[in-house]
Amino acid sequence: IIFLLMVFFVLTYFTHRLLSNLVEPIENVTETARELTMGNYQARAFATGPRTITNLRNSINMLASNLQELTKKRAVEEERLQTLIENMGSALLMIDRAGEALIVNQAFLQRFNYLYDDVIGKNFMMLEVPNELKTFIDYVFLTELPYRKQLQMTIDQEIMHKMAYGAPVVGEHGKWHGVVIVLHDITELIRLEHIRKDFVANVSH
Numbered sequence: 001i002i003f004l005l006m007v008f009f010v011l012t013y014f015t016h017r018l019l020s021n022l023v024e025p026i027e028n029v030t031e032t033a034r035e036l037t038m039g040n041y042q043a044r045a046f047a048t049g050p051r052t053i054t055n056l057r058n059s060i061n062m063l064a065s066n067l068q069e070l071t072k073k074r075a076v077e078e079e080r081l082q083t084l085i086e087n088m089g090s091a092l093l094m095i096d097r098a099g100e101a102l103i104v105n106q107a108f109l110q111r112f113n114y115l116y117d118d119v120i121g122k123n124f125m126m127l128e129v130p131n132e133l134k135t136f137i138d139y140v141f142l143t144e145l146p147y148r149k150q151l152q153m154t155i156d157q158e159i160m161h162k163m164a165y166g167a168p169v170v171g172e173h174g175k176w177h178g179v180v181i182v183l184h185d186i187t188e189l190i191r192l193e194h195i196r197k198d199f200v201a202n203v204s205h
Helices: 002-037 051-086 106-111 131-143 187-204
Strands: 091-096 101-104 147-155 158-170 176-185
Touching (some): 002 051, 091 106, 091 131, 131 147
Antiparallel strands (some): 147 158, 158 176
């Protein structure tokens, strides 16, 4: 009986060591991988044990490091893009495949007296903008072709002139994501051109 008890305790000890060296490290690596799938790219595995487990740990940690670096680069690029969109001066509106506003900048919101939440997610045909602009957007949306046109619109009882640019947004493998519309204000240029023509006409007369 004493011998059997000794054998039992010895087997229990070695079984516990085996579990500690194999199962627990694998659980640690598995938990780290689960954290990565949830977007926590700062998670790292600290498992120790046989070479197979340490190699797996190193691979998981390298993957986490690469994902973290890519996330940082993407955040920087998105910030730069957002800064460019907000400071470009011209009004910008991007519409997705369903015809709903996906991106809009402050120049567009201020020009048409909108708040951000009043535009994002709304179908462009439902927006209270001049019909000339709706017709232009609809043409680009339906044809999926680049288009450029000078528009004369009445905004807040004031006649405005806009040079409108429209183009499809195409992603990888030629997948169509929507269209982007840019409105450049040329009202002052048109006014100066009229003044110049009137001046020339008066001088000629």
